[in-house]
Amino acid sequence: MAEELELKVIVFALGEEEYGVEVDKVQTIERMTPLTRVPKTPDFIKGVINLRGVVVPVIDLRGRFQLPEAEYTDSTRIIIVQVNDIQVGLIVDSANDVIDVSSDKIEAAPEVVGGIRAKYLRGVAKLDNGKLLIMLNLDQVLNKDEIIQLEKIEE
Template sequence: MGQELKVIVFKLGSEEYGIDVDKVETIERILPITRVPKTYAFVKGVVNLRGVVIPVIDLRGRFGLPETEPTDQTRIIIVNVEDMQVGFIVDSANDVIDLDTDVIDTPPEVVGGIKAKYLDGVARISDDRLLIMLNLSEVLNKSEIIQLEGIEA
């Protein structure tokens, strides 16, 4: 038996993704986002969450997927990566599941159009349900984090 992992499930398009619940601070409805000049296109700007300014990234844009207009389902998942809070815009986030680490396989080269370096693995939850586990430290690699920290200042 592997270890039990609690995972927040969210969607981008038709694919389901997972983030370790320990790394997630909160899940918010879409908030007013203040644009920030001279950043990557997928960096949407910053939000003010209870007095804390948090950079927000569109995960679709980050992965080179077509960006979409926010809907009632759109959520911002606030995660903690290397002592920094960042918000990820996702199509929806509606589930917390327990996952056995044994069901997580090494990711193939590309899953759902996303390069393997952004992924921790792929978990088969049932015959017709795959969960793509994100590698948060790659999704926000160092040089981008440095840029984002500049935003907060």
């Protein structure tokens, strides 16, 4: 019998959908702050912020997932995550909660969920309240070429 693992997951929203990312990949959650634009980067890379002396590239997950843009509000947050040894900020509509998700409740992602290709998704978790939580695969949210670009920003 496979051992059930409880994952601590930060729940955040993009539009009407709720997404999850494992707490151990999240460094901090920040309020929206002015960004410094960086030329010659993909549109979804919104710029960089100075986070306690560290230059952190920031991407807009709506842009990354080709969702319609939305105005930033008081609820907008930047989730700072660690992806392949670099810190990256993810702009989300809101960061709502930390929950426990049992690993046996996570199923493989269908090819497309809410217009987002499956490669960006780790799976879909069925929560006890009947809701579905889309689990992100952070390693795929940024591909290797984009990570190389972001590493150059940090230098």
